[in-house]
Amino acid sequence: MENSDKKKDEAFHLSILVSDPQKQRNEHAKSSSYVTYQISTKTDNKSYHNTYRKHHQGETTGNDSIDIIVVHRRYSDFLLLHNILSQDHPTCIIPPLPDKKVFQYIAGDRFSLSFTQKRCHSLQNFLRRISEHPVLSHSRMLETFLVSGDWDAYRRSLSGTLNGNKDEVSDAFMNAFKTVHNQSEEFVEIKEKSEKLDHNVAKIDKIFNRVVKRQEAISEDYAKFSSNLQELQELVSNDAEEDEALRSKVKFFNEGIAQLSYGLRDLSKFLDYEYIVDLKDMEHYIESVKQTIKLKDQKQIDYEELNDYLTRSINEKNNLVSGYGGGNYFTSKLEELAGINQEAARREKIAKLEGKITSLTSEVDNAKEVADVFESEVFKEVNIFEEIKTKELKASLASLADNQIEFYKKMVDTWTKVEENL
Incomplete structure (x- = not known):
């Protein structure tokens, strides 16, 4: 009950925009490519700005100005966020992600403008729903996803922590x-x-x-x-x-x-x-x-x-x-x-x-x-x-x-x- 009241007291503005899908080549696998999406976050939450500065500049300040925080993520990163939120909040209705197994993947057309733009819009809907949820919007995982400058290292640190809810x-x-x-x-x-x-x-x-x-x-x-x-x-x-x-x-x-x-x-x-x-x-x-x-x-x-x-x-x-x-x-x-x-x-x-x-x-x-x-x-x-x-x-x-x-x-x-x- 105390946590719930605390979350209500700590309400903050959170606006998220997903845009600019870009095809990237995997450096570790030359024949493999993927798409990244730019995520721009505007918030008055001091924790977001302090964490962002810590990751990107190595320092934290008390500056209250509302900056736009920009990171780049791929679909698998969104999937990881979804899975962790599902595990951490079993009673919450977690907004769904766009299905990965669609016709464009079968046809080998997953890098087309049509496909990436539609997926970009769906990912925007996904994050907007989370930002409007009174519980999910306060998730530390969400903050890390929107702010972290060393996301790949964070992903590796989570390896093996998801139980998959087999029971x-x-x-x-x-x-x-x-x-x-x-x-x-x-x-x-x-x-x-x-x-x-x-x-x-x-x-x-x-x-x-x-x-x-x-x-x-x-x-x-x-x-x-x-x-x-x-x-x-x-x-x-x-x-x-x-x-x-x-x-x-x-x-x-x-x-x-x-x-x-x-x-x-x-x-x-x-x-x-x-x-x-x-x-x-x-x-x-x-x-x-x-x-x-x-x-x-x-x-x-x-x-x-x-x-x-x-x-x-x-x-x-x-x-x-x-x-x-x-x-x-x-x-x-x-x-x-x-x-x-x-x-x-x-x-x-x-x-x-x-x-x-x-x-x-x-x-x-x-x-x-x-x-x-x-x-x-x-x-x-x-x-x-x-x-x-x-x-x-x-x-x-x-x-x-x-x-x-x-x-x-x-x-x-x-x-x-x-x-x-x-």
């Missing part, structure tokens, strides 16, 4: 077909909202993918039309005054067609490189929410399974105490024929069950506490996700509207001038 993966697999018996109404509603949001975002994603293809096709058609008009303009004779006037009008009209083609191409580029990337990233973010809820359900299932086992043990003991039960009838007869004292065997079973019940009671209490705490933390995380999601969708839709408005304003200006010259 949780194994438990999740074992209980893959089990469901929570007593799911709270809040989480039933959260699951329904998540599924609905996921469905709607995926549907919008598909629609805008079709829009991009259609706009690109129309842009190409206008470009061809412009090329044909250019040829027509060249065919017009220079001798007559009427031909000169016609050629001038064709020229102005052609400029309008060319601007229309360029405008549609730029609008499609925005949709393809930014808006659709935002939609894809939101789909992945929703999936992270669903996975965290599944982990919460896993804790609840663990508790319910232990509680059922405890209940069966208690019932078995009560039956033995009351003179009922005690095992299979034929087994009892065989033990009786073998000269085994049934009463002594019954007392021994009761004693063993009492020990098991004592142990299980403690385990059930611990499992209940873990499940309750995990559910409480995940509920807080879902609320944080809702805040970030609402802010993101609002900004994304505003950007979409701005680009559409800009396109149509340019077209109105362009064709107004064309009309005046015709």
Whole structure:
């Protein structure tokens, strides 16, 4: 509780920009190349500036001026940050990274401008979500990632420290077909909202993918039309005054067609490189929410399974105490024929069950506490996700509207001038 209050008191501004993807050649493997991304951080957190100066200048000062801290990282560095945050904050909804196994990698086109720009935008979304998270934004690992001038050495120092959460993966697999018996109404509603949001975002994603293809096709058609008009303009004779006037009008009209083609191409580029990337990233973010809820359900299932086992043990003991039960009838007869004292065997079973019940009671209490705490933390995380999601969708839709408005304003200006010259 003290740590939580301390974090709230130490709130600070943190603005992160990912830009300028650059292809680099691996010095240790000449045939291997990779892409680095420039990360520019603006913050009023003194620790960031002091650490940066220490790493880059060998000194620390108390200067409060807000400087821009610049470092360069590759995709594997982002992946390391993601994995460590997942390990250090198991109840947090860690924002997802763009998937590495995409078509461009299979096609060998991972250094294309299209691919690197889209990935750059996704990495920007990843870091922005972390910076807006009240817990993750205070991570020492995040600060090191954004500041360290000797990141490679830091990476080597972390070798072998990640456990990969194998136990949780194994438990999740074992209980893959089990469901929570007593799911709270809040989480039933959260699951329904998540599924609905996921469905709607995926549907919008598909629609805008079709829009991009259609706009690109129309842009190409206008470009061809412009090329044909250019040829027509060249065919017009220079001798007559009427031909000169016609050629001038064709020229102005052609400029309008060319601007229309360029405008549609730029609008499609925005949709393809930014808006659709935002939609894809939101789909992945929703999936992270669903996975965290599944982990919460896993804790609840663990508790319910232990509680059922405890209940069966208690019932078995009560039956033995009351003179009922005690095992299979034929087994009892065989033990009786073998000269085994049934009463002594019954007392021994009761004693063993009492020990098991004592142990299980403690385990059930611990499992209940873990499940309750995990559910409480995940509920807080879902609320944080809702805040970030609402802010993101609002900004994304505003950007979409701005680009559409800009396109149509340019077209109105362009064709107004064309009309005046015709």
